[in-house]
Amino acid sequence: MIEQFLxxxxxxVKEIWFQLDSRFDLENTEAFKFIKPYLIQLQDNPLYMxxxxxxxxxxxxxLIKVKSISRERExxxxxxxxxxxxxDEYDDDDPRRLRRPEPGANAEVDDDSEKPLxxxxxxxxxxxxxxxxxxxxxxxxxxxxxxxxDPPSSDNEEITDLEENAxxxxxxxTESEFDKDLNEFMSLEENTEINDIDDSNHDxxxxxxxxxxxxxxxxxxxxxxxxxxxxxxxxxxxLDDDEQDKAIKDLQAEMERTISQLTExxxxxxxxxxxxxxxxxxHIGGDTTIDDDYTHEEEFVLDDDSSLDxxxxxxxxxxESSSVSELSDSEIxxxxxxxxxxxxxxxxxxESEEPETEYxxxxxxxxxxxxxxxxxxxxxxxxxxxxxxxxxxxxxxxxxxxxxxMSFEETTEELERDTTPSPIGETxxxxxxxxxxxxxxxxxxxxxxxxxxxxxxxxxxxxxxxxKDYVNFTEPRRYSSSPTSLPPDSKKYMDLxxxxxxxxxxxxxx
Amino acid sequence: MTSPINIIAVGGGKGGIGKSVxxxxxxxxxxxxGQKVILMDTDFGASNLHALLGIGNPAHGFxxxxxxxxxxxxxxxxxxxxxxxxxxSGAGDNPGSANIDSDKxxxxxSFVKNLEADTILLDLGPGTNYNVIDFFNIxxxxxVLTTPEMTSVMKTFSFIxxxxxxxxxxxxxxxxxxxxxxxxxxxxxxxxxxxTTGLLRSKFQEQFPNYVDQLNTLINDFNPGLVVNRVRNRxxxxxxxxxxxxxxxxxxxxxxxxxYIIESDRVRDSxxxxxxxxxxxxxxxxxxxxxxxxxxxxxxxxQFVKRDGRIFVSKQVRLxxxxxx
Numbered sequence: 090m091i092e093q094f095l096x097x098x099x100x101x102v103k104e105i106w107f108q109l110d111s112r113f114d115l116e117n118t119e120a121f122k123f124i125k126p127y128l129i130q131l132q133d134n135p136l137y138m139x140x141x142x143x144x145x146x147x148x149x150x151x152l153i154k155v156k157s158i159s160r161e162r163e164x165x166x167x168x169x170x171x172x173x174x175x176x177d178e179y180d181d182d183d184p185r186r187l188r189r190p191e192p193g194a195n196a197e198v199d200d201d202s203e204k205p206l207x208x209x210x211x212x213x214x215x216x217x218x219x220x221x222x223x224x225x226x227x228x229x230x231x232x233x234x235x236x237x238x239d240p241p242s243s244d245n246e247e248i249t250d251l252e253e254n255a256x257x258x259x260x261x262x263t264e265s266e267f268d269k270d271l272n273e274f275m276s277l278e279e280n281t282e283i284n285d286i287d288d289s290n291h292d293x294x295x296x297x298x299x300x301x302x303x304x305x306x307x308x309x310x311x312x313x314x315x316x317x318x319x320x321x322x323x324x325x326x327x328l329d330d331d332e333q334d335k336a337i338k339d340l341q342a343e344m345e346r347t348i349s350q351l352t353e354x355x356x357x358x359x360x361x362x363x364x365x366x367x368x369x370x371x372h373i374g375g376d377t378t379i380d381d382d383y384t385h386e387e388e389f390v391l392d393d394d395s396s397l398d399x400x401x402x403x404x405x406x407x408x409e410s411s412s413v414s415e416l417s418d419s420e421i422x423x424x425x426x427x428x429x430x431x432x433x434x435x436x437x438x439x440e441s442e443e444p445e446t447e448y449x450x451x452x453x454x455x456x457x458x459x460x461x462x463x464x465x466x467x468x469x470x471x472x473x474x475x476x477x478x479x480x481x482x483x484x485x486x487x488x489x490x491x492x493x494x495m496s497f498e499e500t501t502e503e504l505e506r507d508t509t510p511s512p513i514g515e516t517x518x519x520x521x522x523x524x525x526x527x528x529x530x531x532x533x534x535x536x537x538x539x540x541x542x543x544x545x546x547x548x549x550x551x552x553x554x555x556x557k558d559y560v561n562f563t564e565p566r567r568y569s570s571s572p573t574s575l576p577p578d579s580k581k582y583m584d585l586x587x588x589x590x591x592x593x594x595x596x597x598x599x
Numbered sequence: 600m601t602s603p604i605n606i607i608a609v610g611g612g613k614g615g616i617g618k619s620v621x622x623x624x625x626x627x628x629x630x631x632x633g634q635k636v637i638l639m640d641t642d643f644g645a646s647n648l649h650a651l652l653g654i655g656n657p658a659h660g661f662x663x664x665x666x667x668x669x670x671x672x673x674x675x676x677x678x679x680x681x682x683x684x685x686x687x688s689g690a691g692d693n694p695g696s697a698n699i700d701s702d703k704x705x706x707x708x709s710f711v712k713n714l715e716a717d718t719i720l721l722d723l724g725p726g727t728n729y730n731v732i733d734f735f736n737i738x739x740x741x742x743v744l745t746t747p748e749m750t751s752v753m754k755t756f757s758f759i760x761x762x763x764x765x766x767x768x769x770x771x772x773x774x775x776x777x778x779x780x781x782x783x784x785x786x787x788x789x790x791x792x793x794x795t796t797g798l799l800r801s802k803f804q805e806q807f808p809n810y811v812d813q814l815n816t817l818i819n820d821f822n823p824g825l826v827v828n829r830v831r832n833r834x835x836x837x838x839x840x841x842x843x844x845x846x847x848x849x850x851x852x853x854x855x856x857x858x859y860i861i862e863s864d865r866v867r868d869s870x871x872x873x874x875x876x877x878x879x880x881x882x883x884x885x886x887x888x889x890x891x892x893x894x895x896x897x898x899x900x901x902q903f904v905k906r907d908g909r910i911f912v913s914k915q916v917r918l919x920x921x922x923x924x
Contacts, residue, residue, distance in 0.1 A: 218840045218856045225858060225891055577747075577837035586841060589753050590849075595794060 612754030644697025646689030653873030
């Protein structure tokens with residue numbers, strides 16, 4: 090019987106094959122030629138045959154099964170969601186809610202485990218916290234099972250699993266909590282997007298500026314040689330005086346233009362801080378107000394303003410650097426203004442053939458509003474003026490990037506080649522600040538990205554700076570917090586709790 | 600034979616953890632289950648229970664009691680609109696009224712003890728000053744409340760410790776040396792070395808060995824119940840377990856876990872609407888949690904059902920509660 094059936098099936102398959110072969114000439118196709126040896130092998134070995142037949146049926150079946158399971162889960166999830174929504178629109182007269190689980194077998198357990206509170210009896214079998222908790226959960230679960238349409242069994246197991254951390258107590262709670270978190274998260278994300286948009290505007294502006302002039306060269310990638318070909322001052326000593334002057338002038342003009350454009354860019358985010366009359370009515374890119382856009386980072390910057398004076402009292406290179414890192418962009422830009430003026434004046438004095446008015450005709454683009462002036466007055470960069478003119482680049486390094494920097498040989502080489510140290514040194518200092526400003530703009534709202542990527546190196550002077558230092562430089566340590574929260578069932582949590590309860594000299598406790 | 604009045608005090612060191620809300624709903628639930636209940640606002644200086652019950656401009660309050668304006672203290676009992684539930688308001692408090700002297704507190708305590716009711720619920724104020732703690736210590740069942748935050752757990756621990764030490768202090772009032780150990784209200788004249796029951800016991804064994812047994816009895820008889828409020832998940836519930844462990848470790852006190860209330864907007868809505876959430880929505884999750892707490896406090900299994908705007912209560916008395924005798 091079976092043999093007959095198999096023979097019929099085989100003939101049927103053969104017939105199909107012949108039909109297909111005669112119509113499509115399958116036997117001469119490349120694909121058939123490729124699989125033919127395997128088919129022969131299959132024909133010879135019944136095990137392979139069985140496996141292949143099983144695979145032919147099982148694989149599609151498994152796929153279909155997986156799809157159906159996932160579809161079923163989605164359906165159940167949708168049902169749960171609908172039920173939760175229905176529960177929000179609570180119906181007092183819903184008869185389903187009136188049902189309660191039968192006392193049943195749990196009644197005896199209750200009687201044994203829960204002692205009367207007002208009985209004042211000396212029953213020693215006090216219920217432990219977790220026992221009471223389990224009991225309550227059992228009751229709640231049995232109640233929920235009646236109310237829920239079709240609760241998945243796996244969910245119930247999870248609910249009763251006491252080891253599960255942060256498992257919501259009820260589905261109703263889950264939804265409300267989840268929605269709340271989601272809303273908060275979404276609002277946060279919107280704010281971040283807005284910040285990113287603003288930041289991208291800054292970045293775009295900076296990139297455009299870079300494409301125009303020497304700044305592009307300063308942003309050249311790292312190389313082992315600190316005095317690479319990209320360095321505009323690489324062959325500076327070889328130039329004659331006129332060429333040097335021209336180079337300096339070009340650079341200064343470019344810097345002024347850059348600063349003016351950067352100032353314009355800065356004015357947008359800076360103004361809201363200075364005018365706090367009605368922040369809620371100011372809109373950024375649509376419906377979002379500044380209140381929404383107000384980030385912690387900006388808050389820190391505002392806080393830092395008050396700490397400027399303290400930092401000024403300790404003008405060590407490291408602290409000065411950290412104070413720089415905590416300054417707002419507007420303050421840094423404002424600090425550039427007098428520096429630039431000094432350079433221009435110095436240049437004018439040293440170059441007698443150039444009229445002094447030439448520089449005055451170019452107004453400084455940074456707005457000298459009343460908001461900027463106090464910052465200028467109390468600015469911490471004043472200490473830099475004490476540094477001798479003969480070592481301007483060293484001062485720039487100290488200012489910008491704390492203790493580290495170029496090797497001693499590199500510094501000396503540059504100093505030796507530097508025929509006109511004073512103006513060029515100050516110019517370098519300005520360049521460094523400008524680069525610092527650029528990097529601040531570029532990384533203003535992306536601290537995490539920056540910490541993962543190597544630090545950008547817009548100029549040779551920064552090439553030897555470690556990425557770690559750079560991260561600390563832009564992200565003050567005092568704002569870094571440890572986000573790890575201790576699980577409440579851990580011993581560390583208990584130790585912490587005890588440490589909050591008792592004083593230091595009360596450690597002996599018992 | 601008249602059964603003694605159950606005095607349930609709801610306290611907790613931290614403010615804003617829901618003491619008043621829970622206390623109001625406990626009172627409403629017990630009243631609806633058939634007990635004659637008096638709810639008292641003992642948060643002098645910052646009372647708010649009348650607002651939770653929707654009683655505007657209460658006719659009388661504890662302020663009248665202090666001013667001796669009333670001859671019959673029972674006139675302080677106000678109707679709440681809930682069957683079997685009377686209310687003594689703390690409204691009318693003036694600045695500084697939280698600092699009333701101990702004589703006034705004593706007279707209020709005697710007033711409370713002489714009231715005719717099945718259950719009196721005391722809503723305590725925050726903190727651990729004696730005006731709060733003394734009310735807690737007159738209760739036949741103290742209920743301490745905490746929220747999952749560590750600050751709340753800490754403060755509830757401090758509250759339990761303060762209540763226990765105050766209880767010991769009142770028990771040994773005639774012994775100045777013991778007072779120095781257990782009453783640190785005057786730091787200049789206090790022995791601060793005994794800040795746990797273990798340390799206290801060792802001091803007793805050194806200096807007052809005859810009273811060690813009495814001390815142990817006081818500690819053993821002190822069994823407050825714990826309710827964890829605003830629970831969002833199991834992790835939050837562990838805060839209650841931590842508190843129990845902490846109290847057991849340092850105070851050697853067995854705290855009974857009575858239950859928890861989940862965090863819910865329904866609770867907040869009920870406050871805004873000035874209706875106890877147990878009445879507004881008896882089948883909601885917080886209400887079910889509260890019913891379990893009432894069940895643990897009264898040895899009953901309560902079930903509230905709202906139908907056509909009316910609340911029906913089914914009540915099952917548990918075995919071993921004394922009724923079977």
